[in-house]
Structure formats: structure tokens, C-alpha cells
Amino acid sequence: MPVVCSGCEGRPAVLKRPKTGHSLCRACFFWAFEEEVHQTVLSARLFRPGERVGIGASGGKDSTVLAHVMKVLNERYSYGLELVLLSVDEGITGYRDDSLETVRRNQQQYSLPLEVVSYQQLYGWTMDDIVRQVGRKNNCTFCGVFRRQALDRGAMMLKVDKICTGHNADDVAETVLMNVLRGDIARLRRCTAIMTGGGGEEGVGDGGVIPRCKPLKYAYEKEIVLYAYFNKLDYFSTECIYSPNAYRGHARAFLKDLEAVRPSSIVDVIHSGENLCVGVGVRMPVQGNCTRCGYISSQKLCKACVLLEGLNRGLPKLGIGKHQRLHDKILAQEPLSEKEERKLRAVDF
Ligand code: SF4
Numbered sequence: 001m002p003v004v005c006s007g008c009e010g011r012p013a014v015l016k017r018p019k020t021g022h023s024l025c026r027a028c029f030f031w032a033f034e035e036e037v038h039q040t041v042l043s044a045r046l047f048r049p050g051e052r053v054g055i056g057a058s059g060g061k062d063s064t065v066l067a068h069v070m071k072v073l074n075e076r077y078s079y080g081l082e083l084v085l086l087s088v089d090e091g092i093t094g095y096r097d098d099s100l101e102t103v104r105r106n107q108q109q110y111s112l113p114l115e116v117v118s119y120q121q122l123y124g125w126t127m128d129d130i131v132r133q134v135g136r137k138n139n140c141t142f143c144g145v146f147r148r149q150a151l152d153r154g155a156m157m158l159k160v161d162k163i164c165t166g167h168n169a170d171d172v173a174e175t176v177l178m179n180v181l182r183g184d185i186a187r188l189r190r191c192t193a194i195m196t197g198g199g200g201e202e203g204v205g206d207g208g209v210i211p212r213c214k215p216l217k218y219a220y221e222k223e224i225v226l227y228a229y230f231n232k233l234d235y236f237s238t239e240c241i242y243s244p245n246a247y248r249g250h251a252r253a254f255l256k257d258l259e260a261v262r263p264s265s266i267v268d269v270i271h272s273g274e275n276l277c278v279g280v281g282v283r284m285p286v287q288g289n290c291t292r293c294g295y296i297s298s299q300k301l302c303k304a305c306v307l308l309e310g311l312n313r314g315l316p317k318l319g320i321g322k323h324q325r326l327h328d329k330i331l332a333q334e335p336l337s338e339k340e341e342r343k344l345r346a347v348d349f
């Protein structure tokens, strides 16, 4: 006999919710999933009526589900938001070019405007070029720093008030674990905050100009996959060809083991991260502006400008690791010894 949905107690259940173990039909699962995101939006007061909101869209499952749910909730609950899609093209052949095709299809399917900003256009370097110069070990450092700025710059071009990204509960819990293991309280605070940047009341400084929020912060990855599957959403599921991130891989595997034993572990880890930060006096850096590009920065030059300087000079290690004295020398245009140059040129492939 088919199991009956515990939501409507009428239709047959088609799935068991990973988060709660409830057996639900499709319609009740959609409703439960969307209502939880709605509650997150309400309780954290993520948006105000009339705001123009950029959805960071990569073509992957998380941002595709985010765009879909935001459109549904905006209409169902009259949020009064103007939604736009915002994509960053890192210039990764065989990965981002294909996933951007998915975003372009999403743009049609959801009838939302789309803006694409590329590393090539902003920095004169694609990730393919960067990997050719810096190797496969530090590529994500460049990519992460550049993406943070690129999203902001794209958001400014689109004149949005806020950016929302598809970070899900698993992503947040993994990051909590990584930051606890590293003892990085400043990052711990930033990764658990539902809203960062922009200097708003709820905002936690992260160097971003435009406030960012994570409406899917409490949505489980497994449920996002189910939601996309049962809604037949069009998304791209290949991993980045340059993805090494071994450390995150271990945190992810550990979390999956915990989830298998107790599904609430993911949310429990997030709550632990949130509570660990309460009352901890973390000194946040004083924000100013980069003297070169004008972007918000706590140093004379922003991180992106330091990394770019290294790339353009053929010294890819500038800005990575502990070479502060050498950075200062280079940025002050003092000559380096041969040994010092060798240090900054060394690349790990
Ligand atoms: Fe960029 Fe790929 Fe690294 Fe992600 S995995 S930060 S897309 S290089």
C-alpha cells in the first residue's frame, strides 16, 4: 500500500523529507520547502518592499532553486521586489561557458533581466589565463577575491539594493566547521551571518559594498536537489574543472557522516556557529577605500589589486601567503633582489 502524505493526508507520498523524515506528496513538499524559505526571509527581515534584488546566478542547482523560489514567494506574498539575475563569468572553458548557457535559459524561463560581468572585462584576465600563470594550488584564492568584487561591480551596474546568493545550509555548516577548525572567529561570524556587507544594521562587514543575504541558509542541499528535480528545473551540475579545495571536501564528508546518523546535525552545526559568535568581541578591520581602484578595503590596496599587480608583473605569489614585507617593497616600487623575485615567482602546479 502506498504511504499517504502526512501533510494533506490524501495524496500518496512521493518522498521522505531529508530534513524532517516526513513522507510528503510533491505539492506538500514544495509548500513546506517554500514556507521555510519564506520564514527565513521574514524572521531575518531580508528585504523591504520596492527593493531591486540581484540574484547571484551561476546556473547551478542552488542559484536556480533560489531564483525559482524567490519568484514564487515574491508573487505569493507580494514582497514587492524587482528581481534581476546577476552572473559572473570567470572565464573557465568547459565549465562556466556551459553553465552560463543554463543561466541564459533560466532568464527566458523566469522572464528576469540578466547581467553578466566577466573577469576578462573587469581585470583583463580569465581564470584560464590565471591558472596558466599561478598553477592549480592557489587558483581559488584569485577566483574568490575577484568574484566578491565582480558581484559587487555587477550589482552596481544593475543598480540593485541587495544581492542574494544560493548558499545553502550544508555550505554554511561546512564553512562553520572549517572556521572552527582554523580558529578563525572573524570568518566564523561572517559565514553564519544571514546578511553581510553594506554596513546595514544587521550587516557584518565583509568588504562588500552592497548588502548580501542567503535566503537558503537553512535549506538542506538534499532538499534543494529534490525541489529542483520535482520542479524539473533546468540547472547545470558539473563541478568546476579547477576545483581542488581538499579541506572543504573533508569538512563536507564529515558533515555527511553526521547527517546520516542525525539529520538535524546540519542545522545544529549552524546554530552552534551562531551561538559561538555571540558575545565574542571580534575586532573588525576599519574599512577605507583602495587607493588604486576605489573599492572598499581595509588596506591601502584592496586584495584584488594586489593579486592583479602580481599577475601583471609575472609574480603570482604576490598577495598569497606570508610575503608582506615583499608586497610593501613592490607596491612602493622598490627593487627586489633576485632571491626575492624567485620566491614570488615560484608556482605550485
Ligand atoms: Fe573559482 Fe573554480 Fe575555485 Fe570555484 S572551484 S573558486 S569557480 S576556480
Ligand code: ZN
Pocket (backbone or CB within 6 Å): 290, 291, 292, 293, 294, 295, 301, 302, 303, 304, 305
Ligand atoms: Zn583595488
